[in-house]
Amino acid sequence: MNSHDISQSRTVLAGDPDGPAARFVAAMNSGDSRSIEHIYEDDAVLVPVPGHPVTGPARIAANRHMQSFGLPIKARPRHVYVSGDIALLIVDWSMRGTATDGTEIDMSGTATDVARRGADGQWRYVIDNPHGTWQP
Secondary structure (H helix, E strand, C coil): CCCCCCCCCCCCCCCCCHHHHHHHHHHHHHHHHHHCCCCEEEEEEEHHHHEEEEHHHHHHHHHHHHHCCCCCEEEEEEEEEEEECCCEEEEEEEEEEEECCCCCEEEEEEEEEEEEEECCCCCEEEEEEECCCCCC
């Protein structure tokens, strides 16, 4: 599995409920910070640090910070539960290696994310919580 893969044998389409995770991986690994924002609803929440949700410009900055490490992210949906146009995604992810500034990075977690299918059929994050239920 390469860093852009989200599952070993299944092509994930934007219309699939686990599509946001696949699109996030592709956008993060592309180096294009603007493409990441297309995966979120306008008022979506990101929880970059447990207990500290952010939206808007702070969400954009948090994703850019993670992308600035210059390391590939890997993600694999563990569970996807769908009710109508709402999906709960449980996603295992990791980012490991030497960052562009020489810092060793070893990050991983199990995300608990909520996505909504828009009128265009695309699934977008409403809540992106990469650390899930992590407790200090």
